[in-house]
Amino acid sequence: MPIAASLVLDSGYTGAVLASEARRFSRRMDQVPHGEKTAIKPLAVHQEVTMNPFEDMRIFCQVMEAGSFTAAADQLGLSKQFVSRRLMQLEARLGVRLLNRSTRRLDVTPLGQSYYESALRLLGEVEQVEQGIAGQTVEPRGTIRLSAPLSFAMAHLGDLLPAFLERYPEVSVEVDLSDRPVDLIGEGYDLALRIGVLEDSTLIARRIASIQRVYCASPAYLAARGTPQAPEDLQQHDCLPYGHGRQVQWRFAGPGNKPLAVGVTGRMRVNNGELLKDAAIAGMGITYLPTFIVEAALEAGQLVTVLDAFLPEPLALSAVYPQHRQGSRPVQVLIEFLRERLERRGAPAIR
Numbered sequence: 001m002p003i004a005a006s007l008v009l010d011s012g013y014t015g016a017v018l019a020s021e022a023r024r025f026s027r028r029m030d031q032v033p034h035g036e037k038t039a040i041k042p043l044a045v046h047q048e049v050t051m052n053p054f055e056d057m058r059i060f061c062q063v064m065e066a067g068s069f070t071a072a073a074d075q076l077g078l079s080k081q082f083v084s085r086r087l088m089q090l091e092a093r094l095g096v097r098l099l100n101r102s103t104r105r106l107d108v109t110p111l112g113q114s115y116y117e118s119a120l121r122l123l124g125e126v127e128q129v130e131q132g133i134a135g136q137t138v139e140p141r142g143t144i145r146l147s148a149p150l151s152f153a154m155a156h157l158g159d160l161l162p163a164f165l166e167r168y169p170e171v172s173v174e175v176d177l178s179d180r181p182v183d184l185i186g187e188g189y190d191l192a193l194r195i196g197v198l199e200d201s202t203l204i205a206r207r208i209a210s211i212q213r214v215y216c217a218s219p220a221y222l223a224a225r226g227t228p229q230a231p232e233d234l235q236q237h238d239c240l241p242y243g244h245g246r247q248v249q250w251r252f253a254g255p256g257n258k259p260l261a262v263g264v265t266g267r268m269r270v271n272n273g274e275l276l277k278d279a280a281i282a283g284m285g286i287t288y289l290p291t292f293i294v295e296a297a298l299e300a301g302q303l304v305t306v307l308d309a310f311l312p313e314p315l316a317l318s319a320v321y322p323q324h325r326q327g328s329r330p331v332q333v334l335i336e337f338l339r340e341r342l343e344r345r346g347a348p349a350i351r
Contacts, residue, residue, distance in 0.1 A: 054126065056087075056089070057119040057122065059090075060098065060115070060119060061119055061120055062076055064108065064112075064116050066186065069084050069106075096111045097109050097112070098112035120324060125327075129327075139168065140168050140333050142171060143171075143174060144172070145176070145188060145189045145191070146173055146174065146175045147178060147182045147189050148175060149193065151272070151293050152195065153193075154177075155293065167337070168333060171330045179271055190321060190331050191319060193208075193338075196316065198318060202323070203322060203323070204321055204322070205318045206318060206319045208318065208335060208338055210317065211291075211316070211317050212314045213290050213314075213315065214288070214291055214298075215288050215306050216287060216288075216304060217280055217286040219301070220283045221283040221284070222306070224283075225238070228306055228307060231260055231262045234250070234264050234286065237286050238266045238285035239265060239286050239287070240268055240280055240285045241264055241266065241287075242273065243271050244270070248263070248264055248265075249261040249263050249264070250262055250264050250288050252307070252311075253312045253313070260310070268284055273289050273290065276289060277294050277303075280297075281297055281302045319335040
């Protein structure tokens, strides 16, 4: 969600937190060499008082996250001219250059990066204060934009999300099902569910469940090609790896539980788990998929597992969200709801 909510706070609290951040920012400015500072004539004091510093912080943070005035203005529902003017006024009030502008791009200055980090932290604290006070008397409300992996959502969210919405009638959810890692900030998402190793360290991640994967193939394929007894045997088999465009290595727990990686190849590679399952059932090879995708086929005897003694540790299912959504009560109650319900279904690993 864009950083666009209005904010009303007690003037004493506002003054205190602003003064604290101002001192922190001033100390950082003092550490910057004089030649890196760009002199900008400050606004008059009476002009400064009439400005809403929190609103300016929100606008600046949105520009930083969107990467342009135009995109930030669209996300905030404001005109590009208004956004540009407010940032010029902000720079004038601070007396420093926060962004270097050109016809093609915006580049943040060292002081701009420092201001962004302080502003983001302060806005997050303010939102937590508001959400905490409101949460004592008011039900969570608002819209959550959620991104989730397709196969996982089909297996688990079809009943969990209706149950969540029934519990929290003032909350609505917009869900995008995709196996690609969306840009939460750039594309305006509040929350994403991700399986496996996380790459973006700027986001906040909370592990809510574990995902067990298994190696499996059809009985007909194994009867024709033999059953692998060790991970290295897969190099003599047709495998059905997930993804495309690069060499695939499957992970195993080797002797002494030492991690082991084996390169696999095959005639079919797909970035969708359901299609890989169907290909394995059809006898196209050995695949490596989460149990929530292949469980029914295993129970029906359409697939059988192999190399069970070499299974690696389960993958993490993480709820990932931007720093400025840390204080969002709708986001936090959804995360906790999913954690509780998924734990009931198969802790420690989801089936």
